Amino acid sequence: MERRQGRDNWAAMHGGFRWQVPDSFNIAQACCGRWAREADAGERVAIVAHGAGRVLTFAQLQQEANAMSNLLLGLGVRRGDRVAIVMPQRFETAVAYMAVFQLGAVAMPLSMLFGPDALEFRLQDSEAVAAICDESSIANLAQVRALCPLLRTVVGVGGAAAEADMGWEAQRAGLQPEFAPVPTRADEGAVLIYTSGTTGPPKGALIPHRALVGNLSGFVCSQNWFGFDPRRPGSGSDAIFWSPADWAWTGGLMDALLPSLYFGRPIVACSARFHPETAFTLLQEHGVTHTFLFPTALKAMMKAYPQPRAQFDLKLQAVMSAGEAVGDAVFAYCRDQLGVTVNEMFGQTEINYVVGNCAMNGRTQEGTGWPARPNSMGRPYPGHRVAVIDDEGSECPPGMTGEVAVHRLDVHGDPDPVFFLGYWKKDDATWRKYTGDWCRTGDLATRDADGYLWYQGRADDVFKAAGYRIGPSEIENCLVKHPAVVNAAVVPKPDPERGALVKAYVVLAPHVAEARAIATRGRESFDAALIAELQTHVKDKLAPYEYPKEIEFIDALPMTTTGKVQRRVLRLQEEARARARAH
Structure with a gap:
């Protein structure tokens, strides 16, 4: 079925968009604290646990985060210290992030899939002073604990309590539910995420609090605006978000968990291994309206359920995808079978959510949206100046392959808040990332006459x-x-x-x-x-x-x-x- 793509408002959106980043900004206050102060905080759902029949309201999320902040403070964690979070999608993971952020410390997400060697390298390199883990990661963490002398305390959640230094649930009863958040600067470090390159050991990218603001224009555009209206956040919206993306990596944390909470909307937590049947069942059961599904997941869903609406009652309004090229087969499947035009997005940990599509899926809203083109990465999202450049840093003409790069300044000459602060303890690597004011991505693309980018692969994959x-x-x-x-x-x-x-x-x-x-x-x-x-x-x-x-x-x-x-x-x-x- 063909869908009207509506007006092309890309130029107007760029021209009228200006960043508004306060000098003082804290992710926890933006994503939880302000909602917890609202009159409906006790009813407004922040997180839904799939399969458990439980919800966590914003009031509860704030209370639990306050208690965990007090615990970490009592353990000697101070502003700027790194705290490892090694847990899947669960209530306590979100609690841990909010607790670390409002403490002014730096959250270091680590995948529960990491083996002992991967954990040891990151814990050692980051000089983490504390770790919060559950039963999915405690065994591997315990193997390397003795090799990480700066790691003073391991806090165990759930089944990890017995092998950790202390159990979260046992400590919780004696902790105060009030905490005075640290007034962090917008350009202060908030998250340390390790990225794996093609050569050498992983590098830790230090992400500031302001980077969340830099993510929002792309999130709003890729999620079709509906339910995530920046002019009226949280008011009258029925949006429910879910993504199988692990909250331990940029896609799950910065593209799913934090933006959903920022807009005061619930996100579904599911720690089960991805499977097409599980995915469709979850979408149906929770009435999920907005989702981020990577191309690998969409391909599996397409093969398993060629006509999903014949078996599942879906309420999808938007699908965003990233990580690999979507391809026109998946694009057609989302349009014809899921009933939405998939909005492909491009970004990386260091400079996330900078390019993508903003198809409105047949619903119109004045002043928003631009047509999605199958196989295209899309166009720069408002607030980001993106180009295809050559080896010398000059912009390539349309049709010529070059490297995708993002400029430090937007089209108005204002600093782009999405940028990372640098690689942890690797100034030379940070310096090599740039050519002048252009931050290189390592991804190759061409640009057409209308400004759409077309992915050609990683520079080292071609x-x-x-x-x-x-x-x-x-x-x-x-x-x-x-x-x-x-x-x-x-x-x-x-x-x-x-x-x-x-x-x-x-x-x-x-x-x-x-x-x-x-x-x-x-x-x-x-x-x-x-x-x-x-x-x-x-x-x-x-x-x-x-x-x-x-x-x-x-x-x-x-x-x-x-x-x-x-x-x-x-x-x-x-x-x-x-x-x-x-x-």
């Missing part, structure tokens, strides 16, 4: 094969359109004649994988026929040099904790195989 420049995203998107494919990753395979061949790693749809398993004896012929079919599928839709010369079926692609395909892992595997063949 490769040459037989002299042709290959961007993996387009080929992967084409493969996923085939009904036999759930997901795909394209990497170069070293080749002595051509330099590299295009190789695809493919995850098969369950019914195809089952048929392949049954055809044990004839697997070679089964695989050969399917590979030829997939190669023809790509040849018919893309340039002849882009089709994968080799296809390898794999049970699952290597993924980051943020849902991004780790092409580098596969690329290194191909390089190792090539060295082995040479010997």
